[in-house]
Amino acid sequence: MTITKHTPGTEELPTVLAALRGWQGDQAPAALHPGDVGWFWRFGERTVAASVRLWRRDDQILAVGLVDGARLLRVNVAPDVFADEELAQAVAVDAADPGRGLLPEGEATVDAPSGSAVSAALRADGWSEGERWTPLRRDLGGPVEDPEVAVTVTVVRPDRPGDVADRVAVQRSAFARSTFTEERWHLMAAGPAYDSARCLLARDPSGAAVAAITVWSAGPGLPGLVEPMGVHPDHRGRGYGRAITLAGAAALRELGSSSALVCAESSNAAAVATYAAAGCVPQPEIVDLCRG
Template identity: 25%
Template structure:
């Protein structure tokens, strides 16, 4: 049975599926879905213009979902026990999309690959891709001392400053949609925890770096998403320190594994080098599949 997205409860159903299927080789962690949904101002009960989300269920649980973030871009996950959903999902995407070229992102070897190929999609040989990395939390290096800076957790009333440090850290990539409203949505989402949201402050108390970790209590896996440091404070180990601080706290509350998914291609190598220096090791990569309908 398929239904269109109807609000926060449906996102929780998608997160529950991601949790149930999680492995180092699966596409989504529940925290990724929460960040993708709420890291911009949205109508919690609906979708944006040009966006569409649909969920497939069997036996009372989600077994697949498609998230057309734009007419030309599809995110999806299909339960390997229900491979037939992939074909229905791609037919749905074609119905809701009017783009002449369409792309879909899946993990290499994903159950949906056969349906993608049958629908005329082909894997891209070049271009950006992402690589899941994991670290056993017992193997974490210590949190380094930071001269002139301090590490702390975010307070519940700091949505505005927390959004501002994220936006500043990503300013060289492009304008950020993360504002105070969006970050308040993030803080209200399952499975956000303020004790896993860490920042670095400078001598004046200004927030200059941040790292957010999402704990899935069912698996014990904490997803690092996102991390950032404002440009004028880079090169001082702040991103590494704030990431380690959040991961050490994750371990202290029962987390067992950390996950992060940086770019794996040569176009943006810095984050991958950072995370590997902290003990993260690669597991599986994404593949973009594209088709033209013109």
């Protein structure tokens, strides 16, 4: 049975999210999570649909790809085809050929599940190791401790425009190249993935917005995702990153998540240390695969 690649319409996106939810597990390697698609929803559902690729065999979705920017493809595969060579070759060929509508000529990056046949096929085709990432997980089987710093954490909601504005301001200050806006927050919050997500904002005793986090549940008993977390640069070094990460973990536990997952660049020692301080245990490193 032939494997085909397909770009979904907007009406198919709930099916895409359902497939990604079903592939999550505490023992599964870090890979594309429904929360990653939810965070991408800030660009609007038409952009999401145009950026998603599905590999199918008959009616079964075998793999989901997200073209995240001009030169990055993020892929996850169904657990029962993790070692499927036919699927691996199909994804590798599609990634290599600019005419197939995934990646342009020249420099490009693929984020594929570590240990999968897809990753092995790309390596065999000459893709080399690039950015190294440290996944961290926190078990949510027990209560999450309170932070040791004085903060007030609120859930950011569409009907609280002041909180939305402050949450966006923290994001833009924390990430130099951020293009986040209030309009994009509302687009994200209107997406179906956000039905099981929480956006949290931390304020210090003076009322200043100091940190923010968005967390995404994949469903009860499945790992949730932190994407993203940021601390305002004027307020770093005071424990606010740990505090907002703990608040995010507590929110995921309330949503029924089995664990909280986050990935940080291994080169970003401060981020890795912050997550570790919030009880997230570093897992084996994973690497992007690069061409050019």
